[in-house]
Amino acid sequence: MTIKRKKITVVGAGFTGATTAFMLAQQELGDVVLVDIPQLESPTKGKALDMMESMPVQGADANIVGTASYDDTRGSDVVIITAGIARKPGMSRDDLVNTNASIVKSVCEQVKQTSPDAYVILLSNPVDAMTYVAYETLGFPKHRVIGQSGVLDTARYCTFIAEELNVSVEDVRGFVLGGHGDDMVPLVRYSNVGGIPIDKLIARDRIEAIVQRTRTGGGEIVGLLGNGSAYYAPAASLVQMTEAILKDKKRILPVIALLEGEYGYHNLFMGVPAILGGGGIERVFELELTESERTALDKSAESVRSVIQVITG
Numbered sequence: 001m002t003i004k005r006k007k008i009t010v011v012g013a014g015f016t017g018a019t020t021a022f023m024l025a026q027q028e029l030g031d032v033v034l035v036d037i038p039q040l041e042s043p044t045k046g047k048a049l050d051m052m053e054s055m056p057v058q059g060a061d062a063n064i065v066g067t068a069s070y071d072d073t074r075g076s077d078v079v080i081i082t083a084g085i086a087r088k089p090g091m092s093r094d095d096l097v098n099t100n101a102s103i104v105k106s107v108c109e110q111v112k113q114t115s116p117d118a119y120v121i122l123l124s125n126p127v128d129a130m131t132y133v134a135y136e137t138l139g140f141p142k143h144r145v146i147g148q149s150g151v152l153d154t155a156r157y158c159t160f161i162a163e164e165l166n167v168s169v170e171d172v173r174g175f176v177l178g179g180h181g182d183d184m185v186p187l188v189r190y191s192n193v194g195g196i197p198i199d200k201l202i203a204r205d206r207i208e209a210i211v212q213r214t215r216t217g218g219g220e221i222v223g224l225l226g227n228g229s230a231y232y233a234p235a236a237s238l239v240q241m242t243e244a245i246l247k248d249k250k251r252i253l254p255v256i257a258l259l260e261g262e263y264g265y266h267n268l269f270m271g272v273p274a275i276l277g278g279g280g281i282e283r284v285f286e287l288e289l290t291e292s293e294r295t296a297l298d299k300s301a302e303s304v305r306s307v308i309q310v311i312t313g
């Protein structure tokens, strides 16, 4: 019996795409095809070859190909879309909507033809709206079209909690609901450190500061970098989601999913906790919310809807 390696395509060979491709290969999750526009074909090939040449040093077996042709991506198991422009200081993610909607649409038209059975993970911003654009363009079932925001937002939230208490990040649990914007909803009530609720360990005003820093975590990095946005933590988040699918791990992760009645929302892509496994989004968990959590989630949902309206008119 021949065991074939999984094939993972990463569209967009910029900061997030290249970092993701490298991490996927390091973890031997499959062979990686890195795609960018024809004008950048040579540097894309160069990045892929450079990564490949690090594999003997790292002791990892994975092919990495750089290309501008979707022929090379044919039959991918997972396609990760990072193509698009990133924001600069002073911009919001929503300012990217028109440019990135047309890029994501054109990418998905290719993916639909070349990898009709793939699980597709969206990163391009504003990511809730871009996941909607991808779903509409691909025509794939909803469990195969997944947006990345919550793994990253939760990672930031957990980083700040661990820092506050000077404890291992491994013992911090929590998650962030809602859209990937400044009104996302870190759920304090469902957050704990080694099983101890965080409000037993951290003063109210400090928790509020952590929640606020999480909400603006992307902007904090944009401000520090000066020209571009975060890529290490976003890439790590994409890799965790890809691993959950390819290894059928059935991880419970916050992902952007199509909501059709869950949490009372219809026809809306937004971040919710779900089981991510070999069947993609296998189940969305609906949590009971307090009145203030519900108000915050409604506000976040409204922001996502207003961005989608810019595209749909």
Ligand SMILES: NC(=O)c1ccc[n+]([C@@H]2O[C@H](COP(=O)([O-])OP(=O)(O)OC[C@H]3O[C@@H](n4cnc5c(N)ncnc54)[C@H](O)[C@@H]3O)[C@@H](O)[C@H]2O)c1
Residues within 6 Å of the ligand: 011, 012, 013, 014, 015, 016, 017, 035, 036, 037, 040, 082, 083, 084, 085, 086, 087, 096, 100, 103, 106, 107, 122, 123, 124, 125, 126, 127, 148, 149, 152, 180, 228, 229, 230, 231, 234
């Ligand atoms: N959802 C999240 O949590 C999250 C996190 C980080 C970044 N992002 C978003 O991801 C996107 C990429 O960020 P980045 O830092 O990698 O940007 P980047 O500018 O470094 O890379 C983007 C790449 O996409 C390529 N591209 C543009 N049009 C393309 C097309 N039609 N086909 C193939 N490739 C194309 C560009 O040539 C470029 O190489 C941005 O929109 C950013 O806001 C989202």
Ligand SMILES: O=C(O)C[C@H](O)C(=O)O
Residues within 6 Å of the ligand: 086, 087, 093, 125, 152, 180, 217, 218, 219, 221, 222, 229, 230, 234
């Ligand atoms: O903030 C951005 O523009 C990029 C990304 O969405 C992030 O949260 O880091």
